[in-house]
Amino acid sequence: MTGELHMLVCLKVVPKSEEVGVDRATNTLDRGNARSEINPPDMNALEAALALKDRYGGRVSLLSMGPPFVVPMLRVGLAMGADAAYLLSDRAFGGADTLATSLTLASAIRKIGDIDLVLCGEESSDGATAQVPPGIAAWLGIPQVTYAMDIELERGHILVTREIRGGEEVLDAPLPAVVSVKVSCNQPRFMDVEGMAGLDRDGTVTTWTAADLDVDVNHIGLAGSPTSVAGLREALQTVGRRREVVTGTPEQEAHILYERISEFVRSSSPRTQETST
Amino acid sequence: MIDPAYSPQAASGIWVFLEQDGNVLAPVSLELLGKARELSRQSGAELTGLLAGHNLDELAGRAASLDLDRVVYVSHPLLERFTAEAYAHATAEVILQQRPDIFLLGATPYGRDLAGRLAVMLRTGLTADCTDLALDPESGLLLGEVSGFGGGILATIKCEQHRPQMATVRPGVFAEVQSQRDTAAPVEKVEADVPASACPVAVVSRRQHAGVDVSRAERLVIAGAGVRGDMGTVEALARALDAEIGATRVAVDEGWAGREQQIGQTGVIARPKLAVVCGASGATQFTVGIEQAGLVIALNQDPEASIFEQADLCVVDDLFPVVRALVAEFESHNGGAK
Numbered sequence: 001m002t003g004e005l006h007m008l009v010c011l012k013v014v015p016k017s018e019e020v021g022v023d024r025a026t027n028t029l030d031r032g033n034a035r036s037e038i039n040p041p042d043m044n045a046l047e048a049a050l051a052l053k054d055r056y057g058g059r060v061s062l063l064s065m066g067p068p069f070v071v072p073m074l075r076v077g078l079a080m081g082a083d084a085a086y087l088l089s090d091r092a093f094g095g096a097d098t099l100a101t102s103l104t105l106a107s108a109i110r111k112i113g114d115i116d117l118v119l120c121g122e123e124s125s126d127g128a129t130a131q132v133p134p135g136i137a138a139w140l141g142i143p144q145v146t147y148a149m150d151i152e153l154e155r156g157h158i159l160v161t162r163e164i165r166g167g168e169e170v171l172d173a174p175l176p177a178v179v180s181v182k183v184s185c186n187q188p189r190f191m192d193v194e195g196m197a198g199l200d201r202d203g204t205v206t207t208w209t210a211a212d213l214d215v216d217v218n219h220i221g222l223a224g225s226p227t228s229v230a231g232l233r234e235a236l237q238t239v240g241r242r243r244e245v246v247t248g249t250p251e252q253e254a255h256i257l258y259e260r261i262s263e264f265v266r267s268s269s270p271r272t273q274e275t276s277t
Numbered sequence: 278m279i280d281p282a283y284s285p286q287a288a289s290g291i292w293v294f295l296e297q298d299g300n301v302l303a304p305v306s307l308e309l310l311g312k313a314r315e316l317s318r319q320s321g322a323e324l325t326g327l328l329a330g331h332n333l334d335e336l337a338g339r340a341a342s343l344d345l346d347r348v349v350y351v352s353h354p355l356l357e358r359f360t361a362e363a364y365a366h367a368t369a370e371v372i373l374q375q376r377p378d379i380f381l382l383g384a385t386p387y388g389r390d391l392a393g394r395l396a397v398m399l400r401t402g403l404t405a406d407c408t409d410l411a412l413d414p415e416s417g418l419l420l421g422e423v424s425g426f427g428g429g430i431l432a433t434i435k436c437e438q439h440r441p442q443m444a445t446v447r448p449g450v451f452a453e454v455q456s457q458r459d460t461a462a463p464v465e466k467v468e469a470d471v472p473a474s475a476c477p478v479a480v481v482s483r484r485q486h487a488g489v490d491v492s493r494a495e496r497l498v499i500a501g502a503g504v505r506g507d508m509g510t511v512e513a514l515a516r517a518l519d520a521e522i523g524a525t526r527v528a529v530d531e532g533w534a535g536r537e538q539q540i541g542q543t544g545v546i547a548r549p550k551l552a553v554v555c556g557a558s559g560a561t562q563f564t565v566g567i568e569q570a571g572l573v574i575a576l577n578q579d580p581e582a583s584i585f586e587q588a589d590l591c592v593v594d595d596l597f598p599v600v601r602a603l604v605a606e607f608e609s610h611n612g613g614a615k
């Protein structure tokens with residue numbers, strides 16, 4: 001690591017989950033009037049970067065691949081304390097799966113240059129799940145640490161406490177590295193009054209198209225995506241549930257529940273027999 | 278399109294990554310084997326389990342008695358502990374040599390870590406976090422069903438030209454493989470070539486809670502924000518029902534339950550026979566975690582709470598007096614019966 005710490009946060013703008021449906025006529029996603037937001041876990045990634053900046057100094061850049069309407073949301077990130085923002089926006093990027101998305105983001109990270117730490121959210125709420133951060137790391141040929149709860153910096157290394165199955169581990173990785181942070185590992189800050197003033201400033205978000213990146217157009221967007229959607233439907237979430245309402249005094253309700261569930265408890269095998277592999 | 282590492286014509290066989298930890302196979306790997314066996318029966322493809330690690334001869338032997346056709350065991354001292362970089366390096370090497378058609382992994386922290394890195398190294402497609410797998414009857418392609426937007430939308434994803442077709446599946450989605458082989462399947466041990474430069478990350482320490490695996494619990498009592506930190510009441514009910522305790526994210530964030538107890542999109546998909554959900558509002562990110570449950574009981578004082586759309590028995594009431602009365606009822610019946 002030379003000079004000051006340079007962190008880059010990948011922010012994805014997603015439609016609010018609860019406002020998206022399926023257009024039954026065409027079987028395509030109906031984003032209709034769904035409002036957009038920064039993928040909530042990415043706000044935890046941004047907070048992690050800003051907290052590291054508060055402690056160790058350095059600067060924070062923001063990177064997003066998405067449509068032009070993402071610009072104001074990147075400005076919010078600048079107002080919160082980030083120093084620069086880049087938007088990758090081009091029709092050619094559209095329809096990308098994880099392979100193409102991570103390649104596009106990695107190409108931009110190369111172009112920005114001199115980045116010590118790339119921070120991502122643990123997963124995006126609108127589909128692809130948790131694969132972009134390892135993908136970016138693989139394209140850049142640098143280490144990855146996912147599901148980070150806590151990041152400490154130590155002379156060109158990071159010590160990261162991360163979640164694993166049934167516990168946690170501490171990893172020591174050399175920089176540069178990609179880290180994805182666990183949703184809710186911190187409380188994203190509010191932007192301050194000074195920051196709000198910064199919101200009207202324009203020209204702070206650099207927009208790049210595919211032509212600005214050193215990448216083969218056949219390797220990005222829909223054209224560069226090995227996976228494709230074979231079908232789409234809305235999940236029938238209420239299937240099978242009886243939705244029977246139980247009423248009465250608490251004691252009466254408890255009695256009805258008892259009648260209905262005691263069989264589950266009595267018929268159960270003793271727990272000691274449950275698992276032996 | 279980026280060039281595939283190898284073509285569909287050159288590819289064959291279904292492979293399952295056998296995730297292990299301290300000489301024990303992850304339950305999700307056994308779940309995947311069951312489903313993979315079903316697919317291999319349909320297509321006639323050979324079913325291979327891929328084990329990576331060090332000094333795992335004994336585990337490889339045990340794996341060979343599972344319902345699969347072959348075990349490939351990649352061994353190297355630097356694979357002793359999981360790191361994404363070293364595991365991806367070693368597995369990529371074997372995959373490029375043996376060219377599987379389909380490669381399946383569990384969507385655990387390690388499985389997702391490995392899959393995301395490996396897919397890019399192999400320049401192939403990855404369908405992450407599948408809720409179901411099938412083979413297209415016409416093309417024979419792997420179809421992975423995934424849910425997006427907090428579970429509201431289901432999409433089927435395929436990967437036509439690139440191999441292997443990779444997918445990860447959440448723990449708890451499939452039932453564990455039950456059948457065993459009478460005679461052990463052949464084990465092929467591969468000494469991997471892992472240079473030190475391929476493992477830049479060191480594991481400094483690890484801590485695992487011996488405790489609960491809520492994805493396998495038969496009965497669950499789930500604490501939401503509505504329990505307001507009163508875990509004693511929840512625990513009493515769990516004892517009465519001989520159940521494990523799960524929690525919503527809010528309850529976990531508040532510190533009332535451990536991270537490993539979180540149910541839902543970023544937690545565990547549970548498939549208990551009985552789930553009693555106490556004081557949860559029913560956000561889709563939570564309810565995807567109990568969709569596979571048998572009987573769901575919801576207690577919430579807000580009649581408008583969306584949890585009631587996902588429940589079989591709906592108790593619109595303050596949860597505390599109801600839970601206490603229910604515990605008392607179980608205690609009075611058990612008094613004589615035990």
Ligand SMILES: Cc1cc2nc3c(=O)[nH]c(=O)nc-3n(C[C@H](O)[C@H](O)[C@H](O)COP(=O)(O)OP(=O)(O)OC[C@H]3O[C@@H](n4cnc5c(N)ncnc54)[C@H](O)[C@@H]3O)c2cc1C
Binds near residue numbers: 502504526527577
């Ligand atoms: C990317 C992402 C991933 C997420 N992943 C998950 C996940 O995996 N799991 C998860 O759980 N959440 C997840 N969430 C959060 C989720 O959206 C909800 O915020 C969360 O599930 C709400 O938890 P809750 O129901 O306990 O709390 P609340 O929404 O606050 O609900 C509490 C409920 O308790 C009721 N209540 C209060 N007091 C009483 C009482 N005395 N008696 C009866 N009822 C009472 C209230 O009426 C209310 O309905 C995720 C969110 C995001 C953005």
Ligand SMILES: Nc1ncnc2c1ncn2[C@@H]1O[C@H](COP(=O)(O)O)[C@@H](O)[C@H]1O
Binds near residue numbers: 010011131
């Ligand atoms: N289009 C994008 N622009 C910027 N960052 C992204 C984009 N897609 C994914 N990411 C980052 O990768 C993380 C994981 O995304 P995913 O693999 O899609 O679940 C997100 O939380 C973001 O930090």
